[in-house]
Amino acid sequence: MSPNPTHVVVAGAGPTGLALACGLAAAGVRVRVVDRADGPARTSRANILHARGVQVLTRLDALGDLREQAVAPMGIRMHVRGRLLTTLTFAPDEREAVQALFVSQAAIEQRLRDRLAELGVEVEWGHGVGELAQDTDGVAVGLSGGDRVRAAWLVGCDGAHSRVRTLAGIAFPGVPVVERFLLADVHADGIADREHSAGWYHRDGILMAMPMRDPAGNLWRLMANVPDDGRHLDAPAVVRRFEELLPERAGITGARVRDAVWTSVFRIHRRLADDYRSGRVLLAGDAAHIHSPFGGQGLNTGIGDAENLAWKLALVVRGLAADGLLDTYAAERRPAAADVLRRTTTNTRALVAEGAVARWVRDHVLVRYLDLPAVQRQATRAASQLGLSYRRGPLGGRGAKPRPGDRVRDRPVVRPDGTRSTLTGELGPAWVLLSGGTAPEPLVAVLDRRLPGSTTPVTDPAWQHPHALLVRPDGHLLWRGTHAADLERGLDRVARAVADRPGRARLIQGLRNRIRMTNGTFVG
Structure with a gap:
């Protein structure tokens, strides 16, 4: 056996897998990242990193120059029959120190790969998971090309069609939300001004156009739902269909589509894995949940999974916690994913509005409701995921706010040496003991013994409170x-936490009772 055996194999080098690997490697876990693709994606599937995602990358020390690459938030001008209905604006929460970044997923992945390389880990491209066998001590993973690797844990971050999920025997039930959706990043002229995104409601569906950052200054992302007539649409056919949709749905007759950078044809599904764990195999990101792309929640939910799992898996690998701690991962993250699925499904069906009644409600009621500043602030806050709490989970609790499981808002802090920092900047992989004055020595002694080398004591002189917080x-x-x-x-x-198997069985069954699907509808 190798003198430095692998602790964790991460399958999939998208944002979720890369964020997980960064969190693990920073905590001293020996990790390998494999991906069946020949190399990194050069096109941008997602183009927004919401506020919580910005905080995750900050804690991973992977934000890099993404702020400089980002474009300013844009409103979306919505039209029907050529008439402007409303402008939906992005309303940042001024109480928070961090806001969303409109930036390419390809750029986000590059910064995560850069950080991972700093931690001594390179992605192994062209190595997909082909088979696995697990026992009580670990997982044997067979990779494409015939290589085999033994690890204590395997995490499937390999997307909606996850091979790891299939091999682990984890069910992935769900329903379609939109039968066929077209997406294309194109260089085009004459669509609209680039100060805002634009959308057009039509009886046959919706068409949206979003300006994207590009040296030529004419790159647009076009999206539309169309009937599924069974015909295969290659890239030129997708471009031709958008050239037809621009005059049909938007009344734009002078647009010229020059070329396509990337196209995609897909069905929007809503799916949620029955469990996030099977023995020593775990799932994260799109391997565990998929939903509508409206709202840009997929990337952010995935890296949220990664961060939650990373610190728990690191404690288990280091022998500081029983492997039952990993059951709290599903207990905290699966309800969060279910909430995202509910919201994105509702929003998508409201926007697509199939049927005359639904279209009338959308065009005459919904758009007026969405035009209210309070509603736009609420929608932005929900999309940011900053309000997410785990207080109802197995590590949550009651009492004064913030309660155990709540997110602790970022704030300026002072390190023991007197230098200034922020709470977010001190976290990940470290824990933080936050107090209003000098950190109590008995608490520091406990943390040094129970979480050796993992805790940073900091103070916030402006926070006058008798309690210390362990974040x-x-x-x-x-x-x-x-x-x-x-x-x-x-x-x-x-x-x-949840270390006994009967306890885990009760936990998972309780989650399934709370979050289940009946006739395609989540109920609880």
Whole structure:
């Protein structure tokens, strides 16, 4: 056996897999990242990193120059029959220190690969998972090309058609939301001004056009739903269809599509894995959940999975927690994904509006509702995922706010040496002990013993509160209090979380009872 055996194999080098690998490697976990593709994607599937995603990349030290690459948030001008109905604006939450970035997914992946390389890990391209066998001690993974690797854990971040999920025998039930959707990034002239995105409602569907950053200044992302007539549409056919849709749905007759950078034809599904874990195999990102692309939630939900799983898997690998801690991953992240699926499905069906009644409600009621500033602020906040809480999960709790499981808002802090920083900047892979004054020595002693080398004590002089806060690497509160014995009990919740198999079975069944699908509709 190798003197440095692999702790974790991550299958898939998209944003989720890369973020997970960065979090693990930064925590000292030996990780390999494999991907069946020949190399990284050069086109941008997603083009927004919401505020929570910005915080995740900051904690991973992977944000790099993405702020400089980002474009300013744009409103969306919605039309019907050539008439402007409303302008939907992006309304950042001024209470927060971080806001969304409109930036290419390809650029995000590049920054994550750069960070991973700094941590000594390179992506192994052309190595997809072909087979796996697991036992009580680990997983044997067969890779394409005949290579085999033994690891303690395997995480499938390999997308909607996950091979890992299939081999692990995890069901992926769901329903279609839109039968056929077209997407194309094209260089084009004469579509609209580039100060805003634009959308056009039509009885046959919706057409949207979003300006994208490009040296030539004429790159657009076009999206539309069309009937599925069974015909295969290659890239030239997709471009021709958009050339037809621009006059049909938008009344634009002078547009000229020069060339296509990327096209895609797909069916929008809503699917949620029955479980996020099968023994020593786990799922994250699109391998665990898929939904409508409206709202740009997929990338952000995936890297949220990655960050949640990374710190828990690192503790298990280091022997600081039982593997039952990994059951809290599904307990916290699966409800979060279900909520995203519900919202994106509702929003997509409202926008597509199949049927005369639905179209009338959309054009005469919904657009007026969406024009309200309070509604736009609420929608932006929901999309940001900054309000996500795990307080109802197995590591959550009650009491004064923030409660265990709540996200702790970013704030300026002071390190023990007197230098200034921020809470987000000190997290990941480190935990943070936050207090209003000098960190209590008994609490620091407990953390040094229970989480050796993993905790940073910081202070916020402006925060006058008697309690100290122990903040998890993902920015959520684990414990608050003043006494070392109480802190020991709080850490015991992590070290022994859901460690028994009967307890895990009850937990998963409880989740399925809360989040299930009946006739294609989530109920709870």
